[in-house]
Amino acid sequence: MNQDKTLTCKDCGAEFIFTASEQDFYAEKGFTNEPQRCKPCRIARKNGGAPQKEMFTTRCASCGCEARVPFQPREDRPVYCSDCFSKQR
Known part of the structure; x- marks a missing residue:
């Protein structure tokens, strides 16, 4: 059974939680590496550094x-x- 892990984002240096359910999901999909970026940095990277539109x-x-x-x-x-x-x- 997995337990929550505290990881450090390689972009901004902030700590984030890699939850047990996320670890289960990664294992189910066959991913072997842990995430290296926090959610805001992943979103920014996915958007190509473009800021999100104001709604x-x-x-x-x-x-x-x-x-x-x-x-x-x-x-x-x-x-x-x-x-x-x-x-x-």
């Missing part, structure tokens, strides 16, 4: 539900949630 929260003009969009909403244009937007097409 804005607004209300859908159709159903009134909360919608998260990658642009600054303006008052003169309607903004739709993903469900209502696909219905508009």
